[in-house]
Amino acid sequence: MKNLLKEYGSPLYVYNYKVLKDRCNQIANFKNNLEKSLSGIKVSMHYSTKANNNPAILKVVKESGLSVDCMSPLELSLNEKCGFSKENMLYVCNNIDENEMKLVHDKGLLICLDSISQVDTWGKLFPNTDIMVRINPGTAGVGHSEKVITSGKSTKFGVSEENIPELLNIAKKYNINIIGIHQHLGSLFLDDKISNYIAGVKSGLRIVKEYFKNISIIDLGGGFGVPYMPGEKPLNFDLVEQDLAEVLKDFCNEYPTIKEFKFEPGRFIPCEAGKLVGTVTAVKHENGKWWIGTDIGMNQLVRPSMYDSYHEVHIISDNTEKVIANVCGNVCESGDILAKDRELILPSVGDIIVVDNAGAYGYSMASNYTGRCRPAEVMIKNNQHYLIRKRETLDYLEANIVWNN
Ligand SMILES: Cc1ncc(COP(=O)(O)O)c(C=O)c1O
Numbered sequence: 001m002k003n004l005l006k007e008y009g010s011p012l013y014v015y016n017y018k019v020l021k022d023r024c025n026q027i028a029n030f031k032n033n034l035e036k037s038l039s040g041i042k043v044s045m046h047y048s049t050k051a052n053n054n055p056a057i058l059k060v061v062k063e064s065g066l067s068v069d070c071m072s073p074l075e076l077s078l079n080e081k082c083g084f085s086k087e088n089m090l091y092v093c094n095n096i097d098e099n100e101m102k103l104v105h106d107k108g109l110l111i112c113l114d115s116i117s118q119v120d121t122w123g124k125l126f127p128n129t130d131i132m133v134r135i136n137p138g139t140a141g142v143g144h145s146e147k148v149i150t151s152g153k154s155t156k157f158g159v160s161e162e163n164i165p166e167l168l169n170i171a172k173k174y175n176i177n178i179i180g181i182h183q184h185l186g187s188l189f190l191d192d193k194i195s196n197y198i199a200g201v202k203s204g205l206r207i208v209k210e211y212f213k214n215i216s217i218i219d220l221g222g223g224f225g226v227p228y229m230p231g232e233k234p235l236n237f238d239l240v241e242q243d244l245a246e247v248l249k250d251f252c253n254e255y256p257t258i259k260e261f262k263f264e265p266g267r268f269i270p271c272e273a274g275k276l277v278g279t280v281t282a283v284k285h286e287n288g289k290w291w292i293g294t295d296i297g298m299n300q301l302v303r304p305s306m307y308d309s310y311h312e313v314h315i316i317s318d319n320t321e322k323v324i325a326n327v328c329g330n331v332c333e334s335g336d337i338l339a340k341d342r343e344l345i346l347p348s349v350g351d352i353i354v355v356d357n358a359g360a361y362g363y364s365m366a367s368n369y370t371g372r373c374r375p376a377e378v379m380i381k382n383n384q385h386y387l388i389r390k391r392e393t394l395d396y397l398e399a400n401i402v403w404n405n
Pocket residue numbers: 048051092148184186187188221222223224264265266267268
């Protein structure tokens with residue numbers, strides 16, 4: 001790790017190709033098994049680009065036979081450049097403006113709109129077209145934090161059951177054909193929440209049966225979790241597949257126009273392949289507590305301060321003494337804490353710190369807060385490492401400033 005930091009600078013996102021490829025294969029197997037169980041119905045896996053949009057990751061997704069979803073013009077452009085066809089891309093969006101709708105329409109992607117208001121805007125622009133609509137199935141949802149639970153009474157997403165008659169009226173007004181229904185219950189469930197996930201799926205399917213005619217696509221979103229905490233077990237896809245197949249088979253028997261089920265796994269694919277590596281910049285003992293200062297601030301990995309998320313951290317040091325410490329970054333905010341009350345080697349300034357499970361919602365949520373450059377990203381494949389995104393520079397950060405006014 002020290003060599004990598006020397007070559008590419010600190011901090012640094014490092015991805016392991018083998019782990020990434022393995023997770024893609026797991027999703028591809030899940031797809032194949034589900035397709036076998038649902039004989040005759042297509043199953044598509046659209047990697048959710050928001051988890052990590054680096055083209056080196058997208059290319060592994062593509063070579064594994066998976067599709068993608070995108071949620072912004074940049075994600076669309078990157079997917080296109082990585083060779084995904086419009087049939088393999090899905091635009092799943094939220095509160096977008098007319099220009100963005102025009103872009104999606106011109107590119108010929110299927111769009112998934114998530115409110116009656118957005119369907120109205122689309123209908124005015126593009127009557128007589130096919131769309132998908134996101135519903136809110138109304139169940140409690142699943143997710144690692146309130147902020148990523150996207151079903152139930154307090155979410156901003158989707159059309160809830162009571163408003164579906166109005167949705168159908170608006171669609172009729174513009175002769176819009178709703179060919180697909182989408183739902184996403186939230187981000188991150190493991191085995192203990194499979195039953196909640198299935199309850200949410202059943203709830204959505206009931207709404208489809210009750211209100212919609214001739215739907216051919218059902219998209220059940222993402223949420224497939226990975227273990228972050230010590231002792232947590234990987235998600236058992238056989239169990240998910242078993243429970244899902246039963247529910248989906250029953251549904252298909254009662255709803256014969258269904259041709260395809262889509263899923264949108266995000267986190268599961270790159271999360272465990274990525275580590276964020278940084279440098280210890282200060283060590284202090286204040287008010288009875290050890291503090292390990294590093295160059296990994298909340299701008300480089302926001303999950304701990306945004307969601308109170310747990311990431312395993314490791315110190316690489318010649319020291320051996322262990323202490324209970326808080327690990328923090330270099331941003332001037334009290335909330336800039338990467339790990340709380342961890343038993344760690346007491347490092348010296350200059351030692352290395354490694355953060356696990358940083359491949360998803362790591363770089364893609366990183367920012368320039370307090371004017372810091374986002375790190376470089378590096379891939380390791382067959383024991384070789386190569387740059388997949390350069391570290392930002394101060395010139396890059398200043399490029400859009402208008403000085404002469
Ligand atoms: C609409 C939609 N689909 C898919 C995903 C991916 O979810 P996850 O990374 O939990 O698989 C998200 C992320 O929350 C999302 O908002």
